[in-house]
Amino acid sequence: MEMEAAIKMNKKKEDKPVGAVMVVGGGIGGMQASLDLAESGFYVYLVDNAPTIGGVMAQLDKTFPTNDCSMCIMSPKLVETGRHINVRIISNAEVEDVAGEPGHFSVTLSKKPRYIRLDKCTGCGECAKHCPVSAIDAYNERLSKRAAIYIKYPQAIPKVYLIDREQCIGCGLCERVCLAKAVNYLDRQESEKIEVGSIILSPGYEVFDARLRQEYGYGIYPNVVSSIEFERILSATGPHRSHLLRPSDGTIPERIAFIQCVGSRDSNCGNDYCSSICCMYATKEAIIAKEHVHFVKPTIFYMDVRAYGKGFDAYYERAKSEYGVRFIKCMVSKVREQFKTKNLLITYINEEGKFVDEEFELVVLSVGMVPAKSTMEMAKRMGVELDSYGFCRTKPFEPTSTSKPGVYVCGAFQGPKDIPETVTQASGAVVDATGKIASARGTLTTKREYPEELDVTTEEPRIGVFVCHCGINIGGVVNVPSVKEYARALPNVVFADENLYTCSTDTQEKIKNAIKEHNLNRVIVASCSPRTHEPMFRETIRDGGLNKYLFEMANIRDQCSWVHMRQKEEATFKAKDLVRMAVANARLNRPLGELAVSVIQKGLVIGGGVAGMTAALKVAEQGYEVFLLEKEPQLGGNLRNLHTTLEGQDVQAFLKDLVNRVTNHPHIHVMTNALVVDFSGSKGNFSTGVMVAPTMYYRKIEHGILILATGAEEWKPTEYLYGQDPRILTQLELESRMAKQPDEVARANRIVMIQCVGSRNEERPYCS
Numbered sequence: 001m002e003m004e005a006a007i008k009m010n011k012k013k014e015d016k017p018v019g020a021v022m023v024v025g026g027g028i029g030g031m032q033a034s035l036d037l038a039e040s041g042f043y044v045y046l047v048d049n050a051p052t053i054g055g056v057m058a059q060l061d062k063t064f065p066t067n068d069c070s071m072c073i074m075s076p077k078l079v080e081t082g083r084h085i086n087v088r089i090i091s092n093a094e095v096e097d098v099a100g101e102p103g104h105f106s107v108t109l110s111k112k113p114r115y116i117r118l119d120k121c122t123g124c125g126e127c128a129k130h131c132p133v134s135a136i137d138a139y140n141e142r143l144s145k146r147a148a149i150y151i152k153y154p155q156a157i158p159k160v161y162l163i164d165r166e167q168c169i170g171c172g173l174c175e176r177v178c179l180a181k182a183v184n185y186l187d188r189q190e191s192e193k194i195e196v197g198s199i200i201l202s203p204g205y206e207v208f209d210a211r212l213r214q215e216y217g218y219g220i221y222p223n224v225v226s227s228i229e230f231e232r233i234l235s236a237t238g239p240h241r242s243h244l245l246r247p248s249d250g251t252i253p254e255r256i257a258f259i260q261c262v263g264s265r266d267s268n269c270g271n272d273y274c275s276s277i278c279c280m281y282a283t284k285e286a287i288i289a290k291e292h293v294h295f296v297k298p299t300i301f302y303m304d305v306r307a308y309g310k311g312f313d314a315y316y317e318r319a320k321s322e323y324g325v326r327f328i329k330c331m332v333s334k335v336r337e338q339f340k341t342k343n344l345l346i347t348y349i350n351e352e353g354k355f356v357d358e359e360f361e362l363v364v365l366s367v368g369m370v371p372a373k374s375t376m377e378m379a380k381r382m383g384v385e386l387d388s389y390g391f392c393r394t395k396p397f398e399p400t401s402t403s404k405p406g407v408y409v410c411g412a413f414q415g416p417k418d419i420p421e422t423v424t425q426a427s428g429a430v431v432d433a434t435g436k437i438a439s440a441r442g443t444l445t446t447k448r449e450y451p452e453e454l455d456v457t458t459e460e461p462r463i464g465v466f467v468c469h470c471g472i473n474i475g476g477v478v479n480v481p482s483v484k485e486y487a488r489a490l491p492n493v494v495f496a497d498e499n500l501y502t503c504s505t506d507t508q509e510k511i512k513n514a515i516k517e518h519n520l521n522r523v524i525v526a527s528c529s530p531r532t533h534e535p536m537f538r539e540t541i542r543d544g545g546l547n548k549y550l551f552e553m554a555n556i557r558d559q560c561s562w563v564h565m566r567q568k569e570e571a572t573f574k575a576k577d578l579v580r581m582a583v584a585n586a587r588l589n590r591p592l593g594e595l596a597v598s599v600i601q602k603g604l605v606i607g608g609g610v611a612g613m614t615a616a617l618k619v620a621e622q623g624y625e626v627f628l629l630e631k632e633p634q635l636g637g638n639l640r641n642l643h644t645t646l647e648g649q650d651v652q653a654f655l656k657d658l659v660n661r662v663t664n665h666p667h668i669h670v671m672t673n674a675l676v677v678d679f680s681g682s683k684g685n686f687s688t689g690v691m692v693a694p695t696m697y698y699r700k701i702e703h704g705i706l707i708l709a710t711g712a713e714e715w716k717p718t719e720y721l722y723g724q725d726p727r728i729l730t731q732l733e734l735e736s737r738m739a740k741q742p743d744e745v746a747r748a749n750r751i752v753m754i755q756c757v758g759s760r761n762e763e764r765p766y767c768s
Contacts, residue, residue, distance in 0.1 A: 022044075023047070027056060027057060034081055042197075051091050052152045098382045107193065123151065148168045159506060204375075213262055216363070228367070338359070376390045461522050465496045466511060550586070599684035675690065717757050
């Protein structure tokens with residue numbers, strides 16, 4: 001009997017899934033997935049084949065359509081990923097083999113040598129200062145040089161150097177100057193096995209090699225650059241420290257041409273897909289170039305402008321009206337170089353059908369996305385199917401599921417997409433990856449321990465002020481050294497400093513060290529938005545031993561350098577005012593305690609369309625009770641009006657199956673004919689009042705989270721004789737008629753489709 005019990009116990013342990021997930025790829029999608037997983041109670045192995053995480057986003061200067069600093073958005077996620085106790089970053093590594101089944105995968109990793117010990121390197125940079133070798137800097141797209149021992153970029157995670165053995169001459173200088181004794185010339189490739197329950201693939205993309213389009217002269221003419229190279233030219237950490245200079249002679253280009261769809265929508269190079277981001281990033285780069293140098297005249301040569309994201313169309317219109325960006329609809333046939341000036345002649349056919357030759361100082365090729373060769377090889381080793389272009393093959397109704405059960409995908413490897421869509425899909429992949437292993441939540445994670453909090457209640461305020469350049473986002477307008485000196489003279493300020501990027505990992509360490517060295521009991525950061533950065537800085541001072549509510553932030557980017565871009569003196573004066581106000585506030589700050597409150601372990605989803613039903617189902621699959629409200633008599637939303645996808649799949653069959661799964665799930669309570677009438681509470685403890693037809697009885701629902709999935713309606717036109725002539729239909733009405741009365745539609749000799757009805761106008765200035 002004892003033996004049988006032991007066998008049953010072992011069987012039970014074997015059946016329980018592993019409470020860890022491997023995320024492959026450390027770009028913005030991989031970081032978001034890792035943080036979501038770790039916060040959800042799962043241990044994470046974040047594997048990246050590069051020496052640091054960050055992906056392509058780490059190379060970008062700004063993001064569209066807000067022109068936010070790319071590093072400002074990403075740095076908090078970089079820092080949080082790097083210091084999260086339940087995320088282990090395995091950089092400079094490849095996935096060699098995956099064995100097992102969902103819930104129990106055994107993964108073999110191959111870790112490349114970096115010749116620097118991860119456990120000893122402090123990231124001080126002394127080795128690079130003494131290195132006598134100059135090598136091509138891939139981070140700056142070969143536009144500058146770096147040492148043979150290097151770190152990829154200033155905010156890199158992990159902040160550990162790497163030796164380029166192909167460039168290293170073996171002089172031994174780096175080993176002699178390294179006080180931490182971190183250099184290890186004998187480092188070798190190693191293998192490691194890890195056990196995980198699920199896998200998420202987020203390896204990102206590469207940019208198209210523009211040399212394959214020889215007619216544009218890339219790689220031949222120095223002043224023809226790719227869009228990612230131009231991004232580095234614009235960046236504060238780029239080869240020219242954000243000065244807009246062309247490669248051939250270092251002069252400022254006045255006339256800049258952008259050529260769209262290079263390596264996208266092009267069957268000649270095998271990429272007849274749209275890369276999704278090129279129209280908007282070219283528009284962004286044109287705007288930023290204009291902000292850098294006011295006399296720049298950007299021209300964008302395009303086939304179609306695809307500005308369908310949130311705020312994208314308004315951004316495109318602003319580029320034309322406010323910045324004078326010229327858009328010319330055509331395909332450029334060739335680019336030639338003027339021998340003496342190195343200027344470039346672009347030949348194109350204008351909209352009147354005439355050949356035009358136009359001269360420019362710089363040409364930027366908007367290159368598309370392609371999957372990396374190493375990614376395709378990894379997918380083959382893992383048994384994950386790819387589509388004809390090399391992206392991950394997924395199904396229309398399961399966009400995050402790969403062909404291999406238990407392996408999920410997000411980001412550009414699933415298909416070309418922008419940053420917000422990548423982040424959203426990363427969170428979606430996490431929900432799918434954890435649904436099957438939800439029972440293992442919390443089995444492998446540990447709780448973070450903080451240092452004992454310093455008691456500063458009886459001390460006089462001792463304030464430290466850290467002013468951020470934010471590359472040139474702040475420093476290009478606000479006189480940061482002047483603001484720092486002004487802050488130093490304010491009452492109770494005992495320390496003031498300025499930093500290129502205050503949100504970088506090394507500056508977090510500087511803040512913690514300053515707290516100790518100068519006995520700081522209040523900290524102020526004058527930089528960008530508290531919305532994105534305040535939680536990170538609060539965590540930093542808590543690591544330094546201070547109560548996290550002794551932190552104050554002055555937003556001198558949004559409120560100074562952005563809104564007063566052309567008024568540098570006024571922006572600096574206002575920044576000083578904001579810092580003075582922050583100091584006055586910090587002097588009055590007192591430590592605050594936090595109370596633990598119970599969280600209602602139930603969810604509420606409002607909206608019973610495809611998004612709402614999917615959300616409710618995913619919450620329920622995690623083991624939580626959820627209420628699904630729909631104001632109509634039946635579930636389905638707009639999906640009830642659709643019949644086939646572009647791929648020819650049956651939408652109504654999918655809808656029927658989804659409704660069946662939702663209504664039959666034991667954790668989901670469906671309420672149709674329901675109307676929300678009141679709402680109160682706070683995070684973790686909400687209360688929503690609902691009236692339910694036909695009896696209109698009132699019900700109060702207590703819940704911890706709320707998901708809004710209320711969808712949208714099709715616009716009913718007031719123009720084009722709609723409603724007056726039965727032959728004039730909306731797209732949804734046409735779809736319905738094609739499904740229900742196909743013979744009637746087939747009898748039509750001509751069908752005219754009028755686009756953008758009710759969109760891209762003054763009332764609704766967006767693309768639908």
